[in-house]
Amino acid sequence: MTSSQDHKKVGDTPIVLSIDAMGSDLGPEAIVSGMSRSAKANPNIRFLVHGPEEKLSKLIDRRKALVGRCDIRDASGVVSMEDKPSQIMRHGQETSMWAAIESVRNKEATVAVSCGNTGALMALSMIRLRKLPGVNRPAIAILWPSRNPQGFNVMLDVGADVRADAKDLLLYALMGVSYARNGLELERPRVGLLNVGTEEHKGRAELKEAHELISKAAERAQYDFVGFVEGGDIPGEACDVIVTDGFTGNVALKTGEGTASLIGDRLKEAFAHSPWSRLASLLALTSLRRLKKKIDPRRVNGGVFLGLNGTVVKSHGSADATGVSAAIKLAFQLAQSGFSERLAARLASITDIASDATADPSTTEESPK
Secondary structure, three states: OOOOOOOOOOOOOOEEEEEEOOOOOOOHHHHHHHHHHHHHHOOOEEEEEEEOHHHHHHHHHOOHHHOOOEEEEEOOEOOOOOOOHHHHHHHOOOEHHHHHHHHHHOOOOOEEEEOOOHHHHHHHHHHHHOEOOOOOOOEEEEEEEOOOOOOEEEEEOOOOOOOOOHHHHHHHHHHHHHHHHHHOOOOOOEEEEEOOOOOOOOOOHHHHHHHHHHHHHHHHHOOEEEEEEOHHHOOOOOOOEEEOOHHHHHHHHHHHHHHHHHHHHHHHHHHOOOHHHHHHHHHOHHHHHHHHHHHOHHHHOOEEEEOEOOEEEEOOOOOOHHHHHHHHHHHHHHHHOOHHHHHHHHHHHHHHHHHHHHOOHHHOOOOOO
8 A cells, every 4th residue: 555645654552463374375484574574664563473383483583573573373274276265164264364364353453464365365254254234245456556646546356256247346436435545545536447448338238337327426425437447547647446347357467467577577688688788777777776666566465355344465375575565564554544444434334325326216206207
């Protein structure tokens, strides 16, 4: 949730985060290293760390920044990327992922962070934390680097559910507005609905219906609806919140990350091509480092599950220490802002908005016969 804006300074009250230490493709070493980086940057973070106690205690004891700031909860089971969500829901009680979610459910921690299996994490989160009233399908929201003054756009859904009907897209818009308002401090966010073109006649039937519903709810929910937007607007300045279904959003996310990685690789090749290009890279070193930092997907790692009675941050499974630290930073900022409570209050207040927007006009007294 990092942005170019100044955020309020953290108070003296420690914030406890629940960490699934066994979900990473790179092993618990990457998780603990990321925790250490975050602990060095912020003295107010505390951790509930879930996984094999013997293994984790050795890793944690090696890092001075984590001494006295971690409570290890022994969990022998691990959710693999191949495990089916249904299997974990039936037999996953002993896993580190289950334990991490349970700590948020029991109010021992404010936010859970996991690099594990997305499907299993979402299924467990819905079962253990429960969906907020009025939410049919929770969504995963990410911050996408953009040309907007705040430095980021909110995009959802990026993989919680590959399907979404018009009513779901309306609710995604309302949740995205709340995220942008609380996380990016935008008083009146601009919302765009992702489509294959900006013309109103383009797109699938559910997108056209969602266009009408989101437009209808805009005034009461206090956001500006800019209409359909295209893929090129995701990192642009046309809107602040991009709404789409999980299938399209996930493809866009992985494409963006792959493109950023490709640009980095091609720059390295170009500057290593000849002695003159290597000299040029030395002269441009500061600018190149600034560019690398801006396009490095690890530094904006972390998707937020929206629509639940608790906050969960999903980190990439392949995230290294830098990526894990970014996800923890996001979780800390969400906890600091009281995001979960504010989102729940916001959704409670907009339930009527969604109901009114989706109501059949023929059933209202004011509608013509």
